[in-house]
Amino acid sequence: MAISDFVSKVEGSVRPRHLGLGFVWAWIYCSFSTSALFAGRAGSSINADSSWFASAVAVVGCFFVFALAWRRVDMSRIRPAAFVGAVLMATGTFFLGAFDLPAWAGTLCGVASGIGSGLLVLFWGDAYSRLETERVEIAVPAASGVMLACAFVFPYIQGLPGACGVSSLPILSMVCLYLTWNDIDAGRFVERLAEGETWRAGERAGLRTSAAHTLDASRKDTRGMRSLEMPPSAMRDRSNGSSQAPQGKALAFLVRISVVLFAAYMAIGVASATGGATDAFQAAYGFDAATMLGSVCGVCLAFWFIFFSPRVNVPALLRWVAPLIIIGLAAIPFSGMAPEFVASATMSVADTVLQIIAFLSLVNLARAGVFSPAFAIGVGQGMIQLGVLVGNLAGKWSALSITSSGYGLWETSLVVICVFSIAMALAPSDRNMGGIGLRYAGDLDDADPMGAGELPVSQGGSAASGRALRAFEAEGNGLLTQEENFDGMVARIAVEGGLSARETEVLGYLARGRSQPYIRDALVLSKNTVASHVKHIYQKLNVHSRQELLDLFAD
The missing domain is CATH 1.10.10.10 (Winged helix-like DNA-binding domain superfamily/Winged helix DNA-binding domain)
Incomplete structure (x- = not known):
């Protein structure tokens, strides 16, 4: 594909209102990786204010709780919950950044912002599962451009302007989400069905009809065009003689992906927590070049992977990203400008591209009719945030232990490398996708x-x-x-x-x-x-x- 064709494709597919997820990602970056909200921050996600822990625990709980509570709920019927999430997120963020709060109030604001961010991510996942596949596969990586734009500005503002700026991000995300809902309700940019197709694309919230019912209806509507009027997942179900996707196999697949994401983001969390508020390069030149370079490379890698990989999924991507994570972990114990730059840049690449592809993979899992968007995205994103939390705690603890015990960064780096390597061995392959709505090459003959x-x-x-x-x-x-x-x-x-x-x-x-x-x-x-x-x-x-x-x- 020529560069001009690629640019034309992006220009024709991207709508600014569909990039609202990027404001949530920008909020995470600005709150926990810059001093815009907390001037005294000492390390990524390890804030001078203890509310970071309350927010991290709250978002993990939010994902898991709502994944179970909404596993059979049509989220288009509970859209006011997204407005509540945006208000909680903006209010909690503003009070944390603008006022010197007591510990209990800071904890309460942290919980509010954590729950709010979780709700917005879930509703964005549901919205993306209803839009055209090609449009979403461009919109999600393009949304990272919002975070990149914020990375040029927010590291250099503090105080009330910083608090106001970070607090506005969830509101902007909610405005984009509302406009995206209007597109969906009006039938614009939604996943289109071919003439005669009876698979109910609107059943995105877990209320799925069986493949047998779909087959019967397609026979009535298409005069003999039998399984062609079902998506590949339904065709696979028919060939197996099953009335629905094997939920046990699908759940095992989701769990294995989630374990790998947990390990990957635990490594990223450790690297973030062991770094300072500014690395040596940024302290010397006043510019966070490692994060910017890594993020740009991550977005480019995500676009390349989406356009040229046969399958947009986490296991395939990890073959490219795993070496970067290992290199970043190996550079953690070393001090100096070069090792810090390598650790920060490689982890930024891994974080950005994994963030994009993991979200797309979870949306595709929901789109295939295997799980509801709330369940697929809630479990996957919950494990990601749990990995970040555990990694941050481990990194902070190892950094503090350097002076008080013999345990330090070398040991932490080695342990995390081992954990990540074991998780990689458990990662599902493309062959594990057969029969759960996500095709692999071996299915073609079967x-x-x-x-x-x-x-x-x-x-x-x-x-x-x-x-x-x-x-x-x-x-x-x-x-x-x-x-x-x-x-x-x-x-x-x-x-x-x-x-x-x-x-x-x-x-x-x-x-x-x-x-x-x-x-x-x-x-x-x-x-x-x-x-x-x-x-x-x-x-x-x-x-x-x-x-x-x-x-x-x-x-």
Whole structure:
């Protein structure tokens, strides 16, 4: 994909109101990684004011409690809770930054801001699960740009201006969320269904119908276009003979991802807590270059991963990020400008890209109908925040122990590296995604994504393309079903246009009204690869739009 194509794609997909999650991330950064709120801060998330602990515990509790309480709740019906969260977050932040509060009042404000931030994240996750996949996959990493903009400003303001500025961030996020709700209610930018599809995309809150019910309804509505009118998750359920996604397997998958995220963010928390309010480079040059460079690189890596990786998920990303985390941990015990710069920069890269991809992965898990948004995002984000809390406490304790005991940064770094390595060994692979709504390459031969039963793979093609070619050869015997006749049309047009086996597969999905994100999920291809196949199909068939392509099948 050319740079111009990438820029055009971003410009056409991003709406500023969909970037409101970035204000929540900016609030976290400004509150706990700058002196804008606490002038006496001594280390990231270890504030001079003890309210940081109350806020950290509150947000962890908020995620886990509401994950269970709202696991079967349609969050579009409880939207006032998001307004309450924004008010709690802004009020608690302002009083903490603007006034010298007693300990009990500071704790209360910390709890309020922690609960408020958790609620806003949950509602943003629910909103993203209802928007178009491609739009969300650009909006979430673009939202990090909000945090980057704040990183240029907030480290250099303190006192009342800093308190007012940080307090305004949750309000701005709530305004963006409200505008995004308006888009969803008006049907703008929402996940579209192909004609005849009966999978209820509005059931994003855990109130899912069974795959069997979906299959029956699709038979009535589509006159034989059976499993093609279900998403890949539902097709996989049918091939297994199950009426719903295997919740036990899905839960195990979520738990394993959450354990890895916990370990990764515990490492990031340790690195943050052992650093000072300003590192040596920032003290010397007055600019937090390590954080800025790491964050920019993290956003770029996230965009690259989204556009060119076959699967947007945490396990695949960790193959790239794990070495950065290990390097950052290894640099912690050393003092001096270079080691501090390396630790800060590598952890900033890991934090930024993991923050983006983890959130997208949890949203995709909810979108697949496996869990409700509240449950998937609540559990995943709860484990992330728990990892940060444990890492901050461990880092602070080890820093204080240097002078009082023989235990210090070397031992802490080694222990955290071991914990993270063990967690990486437990990380799920792409193969663990089969059967829970998230496809992997091994499913293609088993599940037959074109949906007419398991047949041998033809020479040079998949099960779907081989079946289509056999249907074309048998066409005219009068015994073919409507579905098989349609496959014959696909094969005939593909042969006439000189399409490859993979392009024939993609053509079959396009002819049935499938979107490119759907095709990418079904065939386990990157966004760039699918777009390239579609471009070549249009060129070979001499069509210029989806409607012209569909017209080829009108007869």
